[in-house]
Amino acid sequence: MRLNELPLECQGIIDHVAPATPADPIARRLEEFGFVPGEPVKVVAFAPFGGDPMAVEIGFTRFALRRSEAARVVMQPPQDSAETLNALDPALHTAPPAQTEEA
Amino acid sequence: MTSTLPLRVALVGNPNCGKTALFNQLTGSRQKVANYAGVTVERKAGRLTTPAGRPVQILDLPGTYSLNATSPDEAVTRDVCRGVYKGEPAPDLLISVLAATNLRLHLRFALELRQLGRPMMIVLNMIDAVRKQGLEIDVPRLQAELGVPVVTAIGVKRGGAASIVQALDEPVPPPPTPLPEGTDLHAEIRRLMALCVRRTSTRQPQFDARLDRWVLHPVWGMLILLVLLFIMFQAVFSWAQPFMDLLQNGMDQLGEFVGTLLPEGILRSLIVEGIIAGAGTVIVFLPQILILFLWILALEESGYLPRAAFMLDKLMASAGLSGRSFIPLLSSFACAVPGIMSTRTIQNPRDRMVTILIAPLMTCSARLPVYALLIAAFVPSRTVLGLFNLHGLVLFALYAAGVLSALVVARVLKKRDTAEHPLLMELPSYRVPGLQSLCIELWQRARIFLSRVGTIIVTLSVIMWALSSFPAPPAGAAGPAIDWSLAGRIGHLMLPLFAFIGFNWQICVALIPGLAAREVAVSGLATVYSVGASEGDAATQLAPLLSAHWSLATAFSLLAWYVYAPQCFSTLAVIRRETGSWRLVWVSVAYLFGLAYLASFLTYHITRFFTG
Numbered sequence: 129m130r131l132n133e134l135p136l137e138c139q140g141i142i143d144h145v146a147p148a149t150p151a152d153p154i155a156r157r158l159e160e161f162g163f164v165p166g167e168p169v170k171v172v173a174f175a176p177f178g179g180d181p182m183a184v185e186i187g188f189t190r191f192a193l194r195r196s197e198a199a200r201v202v203m204q205p206p207q208d209s210a211e212t213l214n215a216l217d218p219a220l221h222t223a224p225p226a227q228t229e230e231a
Numbered sequence: 232m233t234s235t236l237p238l239r240v241a242l243v244g245n246p247n248c249g250k251t252a253l254f255n256q257l258t259g260s261r262q263k264v265a266n267y268a269g270v271t272v273e274r275k276a277g278r279l280t281t282p283a284g285r286p287v288q289i290l291d292l293p294g295t296y297s298l299n300a301t302s303p304d305e306a307v308t309r310d311v312c313r314g315v316y317k318g319e320p321a322p323d324l325l326i327s328v329l330a331a332t333n334l335r336l337h338l339r340f341a342l343e344l345r346q347l348g349r350p351m352m353i354v355l356n357m358i359d360a361v362r363k364q365g366l367e368i369d370v371p372r373l374q375a376e377l378g379v380p381v382v383t384a385i386g387v388k389r390g391g392a393a394s395i396v397q398a399l400d401e402p403v404p405p406p407p408t409p410l411p412e413g414t415d416l417h418a419e420i421r422r423l424m425a426l427c428v429r430r431t432s433t434r435q436p437q438f439d440a441r442l443d444r445w446v447l448h449p450v451w452g453m454l455i456l457l458v459l460l461f462i463m464f465q466a467v468f469s470w471a472q473p474f475m476d477l478l479q480n481g482m483d484q485l486g487e488f489v490g491t492l493l494p495e496g497i498l499r500s501l502i503v504e505g506i507i508a509g510a511g512t513v514i515v516f517l518p519q520i521l522i523l524f525l526w527i528l529a530l531e532e533s534g535y536l537p538r539a540a541f542m543l544d545k546l547m548a549s550a551g552l553s554g555r556s557f558i559p560l561l562s563s564f565a566c567a568v569p570g571i572m573s574t575r576t577i578q579n580p581r582d583r584m585v586t587i588l589i590a591p592l593m594t595c596s597a598r599l600p601v602y603a604l605l606i607a608a609f610v611p612s613r614t615v616l617g618l619f620n621l622h623g624l625v626l627f628a629l630y631a632a633g634v635l636s637a638l639v640v641a642r643v644l645k646k647r648d649t650a651e652h653p654l655l656m657e658l659p660s661y662r663v664p665g666l667q668s669l670c671i672e673l674w675q676r677a678r679i680f681l682s683r684v685g686t687i688i689v690t691l692s693v694i695m696w697a698l699s700s701f702p703a704p705p706a707g708a709a710g711p712a713i714d715w716s717l718a719g720r721i722g723h724l725m726l727p728l729f730a731f732i733g734f735n736w737q738i739c740v741a742l743i744p745g746l747a748a749r750e751v752a753v754s755g756l757a758t759v760y761s762v763g764a765s766e767g768d769a770a771t772q773l774a775p776l777l778s779a780h781w782s783l784a785t786a787f788s789l790l791a792w793y794v795y796a797p798q799c800f801s802t803l804a805v806i807r808r809e810t811g812s813w814r815l816v817w818v819s820v821a822y823l824f825g826l827a828y829l830a831s832f833l834t835y836h837i838t839r840f841f842t843g
Contacts, residue, residue, distance in 0.1 A: 153301055154653045160297045161657070162336055164417045172440070173447035177545040181654050183447055187335040188364070190443065190658035192541040194548075197655050 131169065131184065131201035139170040141209035143202045155200050162186050163201050168213055237278070237286035238399065239320065243312060243344060244328035245337050246294035247534070247659035249356040252386035252668045253328060254291040257395065264675050273304075273575070283400045290322065298343055302578045312347060324350050324403055326395070331355040331368060331383070332660065334428065338420045341377075346409045351379050354395055358383040365432040373427040378407045387665040439660050446538050456542050459535075460561065463526045474518035482511035500700055501693070509692025516801075517677065519596075520569045523562055524676045525669070527573055530558075532664035537656055544654050550638045551645030553579070553654050556586040560637070563593035567802045571809055572676065579652050585644045587810065588819050591802055592637040592795065594630045597749040601793050602629055604753055608774040609786040632794050636826065679808075692800070695744055718743045732792070732831035733785040733839075749799050783842050788835035795827035 134140050144165050147155035163169070163186065172190060173183040181194045203209075244250045254262070258277025275291040292311055293304035300306040307316065314321025327344050329337035334355075341353055353373075361368055374381040382398050385391030410419065445451050486507045493499035530536045540554030547554050555577045563570030570590045577583040594602075606622050613621040697717075704715035722740030729739050737760065745752030753773070760776055777786070806816050 153299075154655060156299060157296065157301065157653070157655055160299070160339065161655070162339070162417070172443060173452075173541075174449065175447075175541055175545055176449035176453050179449075181541060181544050183443070183541060183658060185440075188333055188660070189336050190439070191656065192537065192544075192658050193655045194544070194653070197653055 129203045129205065130199050131171075131203055132182070132195040132198035134169075134171045134203065136171050136174060139168055139213060140203040140206065141212055142167045142169055143204045146200050146202050148200060152200070154197055158197070158200060161191060162189070166212075168209075169201075169203075237288040238324065238403070239288050239290070239322045240324040240326055240399070241290040241292050241311060241322035242326050242328055243292050243308060243340075244294060244356075245296055245330070245333075245340055245657075247657060248294065248328045248330045248333075248337055249386040249662075250291065250294060250328045251672075252665050253354070253356060253384060253392055253395075254289065255665075255668045255671045256386055256392040258289055260671065260674075262671075264679070274307075279396065281396055281400045285400060287399055290319075295340070297340055298347075303580060304578070312344060312349070314349070321349070324352060324399075326352050326354055328354045328356050330660075331358045331361045332364060334368070335420060335424060336657075338423060339416050342410075342416045342419060345377065345379065345407050348406050348409045350403050350406050352395075352398060352404065353377065353379055353381045355381060355383045356386050359385050359388070362431070365430060367429045367431045369427045369429065373423065376423055376426060380404050387662070387668070389667075442661055443538075443658070446535070447541065452538075452542055456539055459530070459539075463523070463561075466522050466526060471518040471522050475515050478515050478517065479511065482507060482514060486511070497700075501696065504700070505693040505696030506689060509689045509696070514681070516566055516568065517680070519565050520572075520680055521673060521677060523565060523569045524573070525673055527558060527562070528669055528672050528676075529664050532662065532669065534659040534661045537658050540654075540656070541658065550641040552582055552585060552641055553577075553652060555579075556582060559586050560590060560593055563590040563595060566595050566597065567591045567593065568680070568805045571802065571805045572680070574809065581645075582652060584810070584815065585641050587806055587815065588644065588822070589637040589640050591819065591823060592633045592640065594633045594794070595749070597799065598793050598796065600753050601745075601749060602626060602790065604756075604773060605777070605786050605790050608778045609781075609783055629790060629794055632791075632830075636795070640822075640826075695746070699744060714740070731835075732828060733782070733788040733835035734792075734831075735781075735785070738785075738789060745796075746800060749793065749796060752793075782839075784835045784838035787838045788831040791830040791834035792827045795823050795830055 129140070131140070131142075142163055142165055145155050145158050145163055167186055170185045171182060172185050175181050175183075175192075179195075181192050182198060183190055183192050184198070185191075204212075242250050242254055254275065254277065257279055261279065262275060262277035264273060264275050273293070277289045277291070279287050279289065281287060290311070292308040295305040295308045297305075298309045298312065300309045310316035311319050311322065312325060325344060325347075327341045329341055344351060355368065355370065355373075358368070370381050370383060380398060380401075382394040384395055446455055486503045489507060490499060490503045493502065527536070530539070536558065539557065542554070543557045544554035547556055556574075559570045559574045559577070561570075562573050567590045570593065571587050574583050574586050574590070577586055606625050610621055610625050615621050615624060695718075698721070699716050699718035701717055702715065719740050721743060723736050725739040725742075726734075726736050734742075737756065741752050741755030744755040756777075757773055760773065760780075803816050803820065806819060807813060810816075
């Protein structure tokens with residue numbers, strides 16, 4: 129599963145970033161932005177006109193990226209990441225899952 | 232400790248770390264904005280004197296996420312930090328600015344800088360907001376772990392940079408020892424975060440998430456964007472008008488006043504019609520530019536601008552651009568000058584170039600007088616479909632023609648460009664823009680506009696004045712004076728070329744002053760047809776005259792010409808200033824001239840075909 133397939137308000141854990149070419153500047157920038165293995169990421173919005181680009185959250189930071197860029201981010205399978213997500217300290221890594229009753 | 236040579240420090244940090252506010256706070260108005268030699272990256276430098284009397288020179292380097300540069304401004308930061316930038320000596324001290332609220336992201340770049348092994352200091356900016364996140368940072372511990380001085384600051388609060396100034400009085404710290412080559416910086420960040428960041432309350436920052444739920448919403452977000460854009464347009468067009476009228480009157484009166492002081496003759500003509508009138512055409516735009524920039528700066532500082540780019544990315548992608556091009560293009564409807572100036576927010580150099588090239592195709596407000604005159608003279612005022620006025624429809628069609636052409640041109644220009652241009656960007660936390668910082672930034676823009684662009688425009692309008700005043704008509708000569716001048720002769724010389732698109736020599740002559748500023752074409756026509764002097768009178772008297780003298784095909788051809796109208800000098804001057812080269816200036820002159828000619832040619836012949 130890739131980041132671009134993650135549904136709205138869903139959280140997952142990054143497995144790794146797969147560069148599209150050997151020296152992929154986008155993959156490198158993703159890593160600099162903190163898209164690194166083990167990091168939890170949450171989808172916070174999809175843009176109008178077809179849901180591309182998308183907005184995601186890592187820690188306290190939000191990023192906008194096109195789906196083709198998000199496709200470079202390979203996610204851990206959901207069943208593996210559920211436990212890790214619960215064990216994470218939300219203060220240091222990411223905000224807790226959204227309070228869905230608000231929506 | 233005092234020394235005669237100023238201490239050279241450089242502010243380095245991620246975008247959105249609040250570096251600019253800090254820089255403005257540290258240097259106040261004692262700053263100088265210029266460009267780095269050979270590139271269009273802005274070089275901001277300022278001075279301050281520490282309490283102990285040590286002079287310090289501060290360089291505000293462009294914000295970047297890493298030393299792996301992906302754009303020209305990031306390359307400048309990289310090279311200055313490494314001390315290899317030509318013409319810029321290595322800074323004595325790097326001040327790495329981090330948003331304390333976003334340590335996880337910003338520590339990475341700080342660690343990367345630390346690896347350079349140069350004397351450095353770390354500033355945890357926005358330290359006040361950390362508590363609101365329910366967190367606490369153990370600063371002494373962080374300092375011990377990093378082996379470099381760590382101080383805290385609040386960039387948006389008066390006196391919030393005091394600890395930095397104090398630290399600058401200390402001797403320059405020894406350079407840190409870099410971590411072993413190949414250390415995983417992200418692992419190091421996790422270690423530091425676990426050691427130095429503590430949770431003090433269960434409170435969670437919800438503000439951004441709540442606001443983004445509306446702002447990034449496909450429907451509500453679009454609505455918010457439209458409302459913001461509507462208010463912006465309203466502000467630029469109507470709020471600026473009284474100030475513009477005031478300035479115009481002021482300049483007119485100044486011209487008249489100076490006119491009474493000087494004896495009739497060349498000197499008076501030069502000063503009144505050349506210099507004062509030329510400067511007037513520039514200064515009149517100042518209110519529009521200031522309001523537009525205040526708006527754009529506020530949107531930028533508040534963190535909204537990247538979100539607008541996010542909302543519009545798909546739309547702009549259809550023209551091969553990214554969402555970031557939207558605001559500059561929108562601004563160009565008021566005037567291409569501030570529009571082109573605001574392309575600075577586009578990081579990708581190629582996107583920026585394409586945006587600058589198509590910005591003049593957005594119908595600017597200076598074209599309105601020309602459109603208004605020709606529409607009033609040639610288009611019957613009829614109601615279409617019981618709802619729309621034909622005048623309004625024609626005007627709308629002219630605007631639409633500009634926008635559609637811009638999209639086509641952008642597509643063509645980006646066609647050969649197959650590289651993937653990422654959108655990938657940070658959506659920064661929302662912030663209330665600091666008033667002081669906003670004022671300083673606004674002042675910088677105003678100064679750039681008035682001094683750099685102004686000097687070029689005044690020079691060109693003096694040349695224009697000379698062309699249309701010399702040689703003077705012989706005593707007792709019939710016809711308007713401009714017909715005898717060089718401009719008149721050039722107009723006649725242009726005729727063979729422009730006859731194909733239905734222009735007569737009068738139009739050709741009027742096109743020449745129209746280059747200085749498009750709306751001057753109206754008064755140019757008035758001069759040629761020897762009617763009233765001021766613009767308002769001219770338009771009312773001209774309309775019946777033109778409809779009697781010109782064919783419909785000629786009028787439509789001139790309208791089409793002005794959709795593309797090879798730009799006014801102000802636009803060319805600002806393109807030169809923003810791109811730092813004449814190449815793009817010539818490219819845009821040539822392609823707009825070609826498009827204008829083609830469009831007029833087609834319009835003229837098609838209209839003639841139908842009207843017989």
